[in-house]
Amino acid sequence: MRSSWSEPFLWIHLAGLAVVPLFLGLCWVFLAVGDPQLPVWVEFLLVAGIGIAPILWMQLTRPFYIFSILVLAIKPSHLTSDQQRLLSLFKTPIHQWLASVGAILMLLVLWQIYQVAPLATIVGFPLTSRFLGLFLASLAFLASNLFLQVPLSVLLVLLTNETKLAATEPFPIVKIFQDFTVPGLQVNRILPIADKKLAVVNNDTPQITPKQG
Template identity: 45%
Template structure:
């Protein structure tokens, strides 16, 4: 049996980390419409509640089920024995610690974004004037982008936690029960029997 660390889905979702800085830039772009001092506390709270909390709670209680790609997700009964062992790793206590630490780090990153100069201080007068007139829209953009930033950090960090697992211990791990996958994991996309060129391993009972 091949090493669980060669599982393509692990590396696909780990590579999602490249989207993290992109979403942070968009978040900063949206926050550039902020009044900063008068609304700093309220906006920070809003960003934490909308941008950080939902993704953190998902990873804490029902981790993202990684055997998916874009709008497709493998049906639970089509996930192989080894893949279900990997799912068991995502439910280990250390994964919750990683999720909590990542959420705390994101609060710090958010505060850091507020310390960056807004676009109104950069030589983009037309864009700055437009953003100043649409503060609520800018805040909406910032919140939406920050959700994306959290998702594309939390999921890769959880994958790192799995990849750091010991190979010898992995073979002893009980595969996650097929009937509990939908209940205990967050499945995104349309469920299909097979995702072409991504899952060459046939399911095992």
């Protein structure tokens, strides 16, 4: 088994793919609200710009700091050398290429959703403002892009072979805040898994009793 597969943060963020259809569904519903007030291409570019541009820019310039969950992030100083190596993989050109491909894919998906938006009209839906609907659709589409782009980059790391990972230089701790988007509050640890592993290692390590003189 590849060592990267034992990193729980990678699997947690890969699971984010599961909510992409949910947010796309919300985007579809909100796009059906009200009657169009702007030209089709204006509405489409508005939702696409808000939903795609921020996430794509983040992944191209300062990728998402993977050692975080919701509003908590592990302090860079508490990362292991293996975790720093994983961070280095997120800064490779192939990740930028994959982020661009993901953005194009989502643009095509949005166009399909926009075209069939009237089918999602809900009778008696409390929201009637077209502009508010477009705004909420943009936020839902933004969330869908976030939960697609981050797992795509994680998947690429999980597929990295052990030889390449071992040859990767640990990412410098002092540059993490500069080169990654670190969300939320920094803490010493989030998951107890690492502590349990350390405990197992300590228990399995043979104890050497000094000879009595």
